[in-house]
Amino acid sequence: MAQLDDLDRAILRILKEDARLTISEIAERLNRPESTIHFRIKKLQERNIIDKYTIVLGKDLQPKALALVYIQAETPIIEDFLERYIRHIMKTLSLLPNVLVVARSGKDGVIALIGEENPEKLNRFVDETIRVLPTLRRVEVMHIDEFSKGEGLLGFLVSV
Amino acid sequence: MAQLDDLDRAILRILKEDARLTISEIAERLNRPESTIHFRIKKLQERNIIDKYTIVLGKDLQPKALALVYIQAETPIIEDFLERYIRHIMKTLSLLPNVLVVARSGKDGVIALIGEENPEKLNRFVDETIRVLPTLRRVEVMHIDEFSKGEGLLGFLVSV
Known part of the structure; x- marks a missing residue:
């Protein structure tokens, strides 16, 4: 695990909320000199923490x-x-713009997050693109109706 | 759906890759005047596209x-x-730092994305925190071994 102190964590939390803040704005919020904040962010980038x-x-x-x-x-x-x-x-699913996430689950499983404009299109996509794949044992569709944590991932994942 | 032209999309794609680029750097890449890029980004922010x-x-x-x-x-x-x-x-799951996403699925379902340091901790968490919840009909655990799309979501979701 990366070694981070309280100041590093405070800086990361601030940048997660708004990465446009200037070094002087962050310094003011945390009541530390600009040079310290500048140095810490430089280090966090170099270490690929950011x-x-x-x-x-x-x-x-x-x-x-x-x-x-x-x-x-x-x-x-x-x-x-x-x-x-x-x-x-x-590979096939990853190429499709309405497939936001593709992951492997075990030797014989694939998990995909599908996003569409409306439920009809979504169901059609599952029927016409996924259920027709040959030699499947099981296709389980779990509709997502509402987030209570992590909702921001949609705006992060969507492509333009 | 939001009305976006090719230039808007090009700007959004560039900012998705590196949101630290300056307006003059983006202007140079897209071979457009800085004033145009400045105006477009301002509009994209005002419209909450960004x-x-x-x-x-x-x-x-x-x-x-x-x-x-x-x-x-x-x-x-x-x-x-x-x-x-x-x-x-x-609500309970959303409060836990190792639970990255919590979503509702239908009337009787909840989906959670769990992240832990190692598989043993992950299994222990599922056994000791989830399987013990009363009146469950079914708990299905799908391990994620590898991403072929959307892997960046982990670095986006993780808290510090």
Whole structure:
């Protein structure tokens, strides 16, 4: 785990809330000299504790209907085929703009977060793009209706 | 859907990659006058197309073991109890630092993204904090082994 002291953490929390704040604004909030804040941020960047500065997009660009889909492949006789098949599904899904996240789950599973304009489009996408994949054992669709934590991830993930 | 032209989209894509770039750097990349870029970004902020500027934290602070957990409550006789019970589970999980995302799925379901230092801690958390919740019908744990899209969400979601 990275060694961070209270000042590092305070700076990171402030930048997470608003990465546009200037060094002098952060220094004033934390009641520390600008040179200290400047040095700390430089170090946090060099150590890759801060990996990137980015923007979060607002509601207008975010999908209105969301679902997590768990896809489990049929275990085939030739094990090498399963590996290549899972890679193929992951790659195919990753290329689609309405698929926000693609992850592997175990030897035979893929998890995808799908975002669409409305529930009808979402269901159609699942039926026409996912359920038609050959040799699946199981497709489980978990609709996401509301977040109580982490909602910002939509504005972070959505592409333009 | 928000009305965005090619220039707006180009600016948003650049800021997503590096939100620290100055207006003159963006203007140079896109071969447009600084005044145009300045005006466009101002509008994108005013319209809340750009909701926030933030940082993504690096690997060191990210959890090493991840799982999605789907929790389904037993449908009780009194419907009002189910609603309050689901709210209670969501609120409780949202307060925990190792729970990165909490979302509602349907009337009786909750989805949570759990991040821990290692798989043992993750399993212990699921056993000791989630499986012990009363009146559950089903707890499904989907371990996440690898991302092929959206991996950056961990550095976005993790708290310091």
